[in-house]
Amino acid sequence: MVSKAPDIFPEIEIPDEISGLRMTAQRREVYRLLQQERNHPTANEVFMRVKDRLPNISLATVYNCLEALVQHGIIRQVNFERESSRYCPNLSEHGHFHDAATGVIHDVDFKPGVNLADVLNLPPGAVIDDVEITLRGKLASA
Amino acid sequence: MVSKAPDIFPEIEIPDEISGLRMTAQRREVYRLLQQERNHPTANEVFMRVKDRLPNISLATVYNCLEALVQHGIIRQVNFERESSRYCPNLSEHGHFHDAATGVIHDVDFKPGVNLADVLNLPPGAVIDDVEITLRGKLASA
DNA sequence: AATAATAATTGGAATAGTTCTTGATATTGA
DNA sequence: TCAATATCAAGAACTATTCCAATTATTATT
Numbered sequence: 011m012v013s014k015a016p017d018i019f020p021e022i023e024i025p026d027e028i029s030g031l032r033m034t035a036q037r038r039e040v041y042r043l044l045q046q047e048r049n050h051p052t053a054n055e056v057f058m059r060v061k062d063r064l065p066n067i068s069l070a071t072v073y074n075c076l077e078a079l080v081q082h083g084i085i086r087q088v089n090f091e092r093e094s095s096r097y098c099p100n101l102s103e104h105g106h107f108h109d110a111a112t113g114v115i116h117d118v119d120f121k122p123g124v125n126l127a128d129v130l131n132l133p134p135g136a137v138i139d140d141v142e143i144t145l146r147g148k149l150a151s152a
Numbered sequence: 153m154v155s156k157a158p159d160i161f162p163e164i165e166i167p168d169e170i171s172g173l174r175m176t177a178q179r180r181e182v183y184r185l186l187q188q189e190r191n192h193p194t195a196n197e198v199f200m201r202v203k204d205r206l207p208n209i210s211l212a213t214v215y216n217c218l219e220a221l222v223q224h225g226i227i228r229q230v231n232f233e234r235e236s237s238r239y240c241p242n243l244s245e246h247g248h249f250h251d252a253a254t255g256v257i258h259d260v261d262f263k264p265g266v267n268l269a270d271v272l273n274l275p276p277g278a279v280i281d282d283v284e285i286t287l288r289g290k291l292a293s294a
Numbered sequence: 295a296a297t298a299a300t301a302a303t304t305g306g307a308a309t310a311g312t313t314c315t316t317g318a319t320a321t322t323g324a
Numbered sequence: 325t326c327a328a329t330a331t332c333a334a335g336a337a338c339t340a341t342t343c344c345a346a347t348t349a350t351t352a353t354t
Contacts, residue, residue, distance in 0.1 A: 068333045089233050119273045129271055131261045133249055135292040142286040150277040210304045
């Protein structure tokens, strides 16, 4: 007899529309999963997980949903090297620390009041639309 | 009658060995090209360019050469989103600014004396091996 | 210099993540 | 209700990269 792992979080309610994007059943479940499992899953991981609730969903649809959510600024797409894209619902400007030992990805926030131009020699006239910071290393067992 | 574009730079001399890596003809030309054309070419762009001098070189060999050079710390591999990897001979710790209008990639240096931990809330105990900073935006015509 | 051992190169096949295409299904608006 | 539009599913297609097996080049040893 197979028993499903219990949902750790109470059901997250998701409205019928977010930022102008209609929440279909598929988009809703994809988004809900990202909210609940904040370990930056790949499209395929999302696919496997969401199948619990929508057994007929296809991988192509997961890609479609993820793209729609990214396009509407509801989630973020994160890339490490040329590995599979990963997705996260943390919209605040942040970077990522990739623990080489465990593979776990930690969100890394900016300290308040930090200005990129204080830190980097930007090309003159540069207007920054998007910043991507990725760190790789180890967590010394504290 | 086809005339080759003249080499802008005088021939760059490359020793028989760099950081313990034997410089074969193929590796030498790949490396020379990266030194001369500092526009962060892709493997395929390197391939097409290097063919001028080594008409029989294969794309697989270009990939092999690039990997060997990266492995020995002679060049760096740079990834933007999930686009083709690009390669650059600038070894100093630096980031990249990607001009959305022109597609041109500019190297961006750190201001002297900047410490990552001053700027980011790193996870406690994090030891950083590698930093990757990518900016995307536009260059306001100065 | 000849030979054996090792390393590098080539060309094509294989792989993996993602995108595209087509037909079916659902939703919205008139 | 009907037409127009959007979304979905399934699998084919695409692309950057890696792998593989056979050949060629280089190095070390006699």
